[in-house]
Amino acid sequence: MHCPIPKTSSVSKTVKNGVCFGKNEIMVYSSLNEKRVLFADVDRCQFMTDILFPPFLTIALTGTPGTGKTELSKTLESEGYRILHITEFIKNNNIPSERDDERDCDVVDMDALEEAVFEYQQQIRKEFNQVYYSDGLTLEDLHKSPQYLPVLLVESHLAHYLCDLSVVLRTHPYTLKDRLSERGYSHQKVMENILAESIDVVLCDCFDYCRRVYEIETTNQTIDETANCLKELIHALYDDELKAYEGLMGKMQSLSEDVAAGVPISDVLNSYSFEDDGAIVYTDNDDVGDYVKEKNPILMKYTPGKNDWSELTE
Numbered sequence: 581m582h583c584p585i586p587k588t589s590s591v592s593k594t595v596k597n598g599v600c601f602g603k604n605e606i607m608v609y610s611s612l613n614e615k616r617v618l619f620a621d622v623d624r625c626q627f628m629t630d631i632l633f634p635p636f637l638t639i640a641l642t643g644t645p646g647t648g649k650t651e652l653s654k655t656l657e658s659e660g661y662r663i664l665h666i667t668e669f670i671k672n673n674n675i676p677s678e679r680d681d682e683r684d685c686d687v688v689d690m691d692a693l694e695e696a697v698f699e700y701q702q703q704i705r706k707e708f709n710q711v712y713y714s715d716g717l718t719l720e721d722l723h724k725s726p727q728y729l730p731v732l733l734v735e736s737h738l739a740h741y742l743c744d745l746s747v748v749l750r751t752h753p754y755t756l757k758d759r760l761s762e763r764g765y766s767h768q769k770v771m772e773n774i775l776a777e778s779i780d781v782v783l784c785d786c787f788d789y790c791r792r793v794y795e796i797e798t799t800n801q802t803i804d805e806t807a808n809c810l811k812e813l814i815h816a817l818y819d820d821e822l823k824a825y826e827g828l829m830g831k832m833q834s835l836s837e838d839v840a841a842g843v844p845i846s847d848v849l850n851s852y853s854f855e856d857d858g859a860i861v862y863t864d865n866d867d868v869g870d871y872v873k874e875k876n877p878i879l880m881k882y883t884p885g886k887n888d889w890s891e892l893t894e
C-alpha cells in the first residue's frame with residue numbers, strides 16, 4: 581500500500597467505508613456496520629474493536645420512476661425480505677418536505693431523512709443481531725430464509741443517496757414512456773423521466789454516491805424474473821461483502837500484532853493492501869478512492885454499462 585500518513589485524523593461524516601490514517605491512529609470504517617469498526621492507537625499499540633457481527637448490509641433499490649422499484653420490493657417483502665419504503669417512511673416519520681409545483685413533486689429535507697433512516701437501520705440491525713444470537717444461527721443459515729438475511733433493501737429513487745451499495749432498475753425509455761403515460765403523468769413529466777433514463781441520470785448519481793453499483797434490466801422480463809435476479813444479486817453481494825469484511829478484520833488483527841511486536845508503523849502500513857478486501861483507503865478526507873473491482877461471476881452479470889439508450893435523445 582502506498583499511503584503517506586496524513587496530518588489530520590478527522591473524518592468527514594460522508595466517509596462510509598474505508599481506512600483512515602491519522603497521525604497516531606488508524607481507523608477502519610465500514611459501511612457494513614455504518615460505524616467505526618476498529619481503532620488503533622498506534623502509540624499504545626492497542627486495538628479496540630467495536631464490531632457487530634455478522635455484517636448487516638443496507639442496499640439501495642433505485643431507478644427512474646416507473647422502472648419497478650415498488651412492484652419488485654413488494655414481491656420480495658411478501659417473501660419475508662426486509663424492505664424500507666422511503667415514500668411511506670417520509671410520511672410516517674413526518675420528515676419535512678416542500679412542494680415543487682413546477683416539477684410536480686415533493687422535495688424532502690435529505691439531512692433529516694438520512695438521520696431518520698440511520699436510526700431505523702440501527703434498530704433493525706439490533707433486532708437482527710438478537711435473533712442471530714438467541715436462535716444460535718450460523719453464517720450458512722443466513723441464506724436459508726429471507727428473514728435471516730442481514731440485508732435491508734431501501735426502495736426509492738432517493739435510496740442511493742442513503743446507502744453505499746446500490747441496485748439500479750433500468751427500463752427501455754419507450755416502455756417507460758408507456759408506463760408513465762398510463763399513470764396519467766403530464767407530457768412534460770413523462771419526457772423529463774424518459775430523458776433521464778436515456779442518459780443514465782440515476783446510474784451516474786449512483787457512481788457519485790455509492791461504493792458498489794449494479795444494474796438490472798427489466799424491459800423484457802416478468803416481475804417474477806426480475807425478482808429472481810434481484811434475489812440472486814443481493815445474496816451474492818452479501819457473500820462477497822462478508823468475505824471482504826472477514827479479510828479486512830483478519831488483516832487488522834495481524835497488523836495489530838506487527839505493531840505490538842515493534843515493527844515501525846510505516847513499514848506495517850506499506851506491507852498491507854486493504855483495497856483487496858473491498859475497503860477504500862482514504863489518505864485525505866476528500867479522496868473517495870477507487871471502486872471495488874468486480875471478481876464475483878454472479879455480480880459480474882449485473883455490472884452496469886450494458887444499456888446505451890443515449891442515441892434516442894438525438
Ligand SMILES: Nc1ncnc2c1ncn2[C@@H]1O[C@H](COP(=O)(O)OP(=O)(O)OP(=O)(O)O)[C@@H](O)[C@H]1O
Binds near residue numbers: 643644650651798
Ligand atoms: N420486470 C418488471 N419489473 C418491475 N415492474 C414491471 C416489470 N414489468 C412490468 N412492470 C410494471 O411496471 C410498473 C412499475 O411501477 P412501479 O410503481 O413499481 O415503479 P417505481 O419504480 O416504483 O415508480 P415510482 O418511483 O414512481 O414509485 C408496474 O406497473 C409493473 O407492473
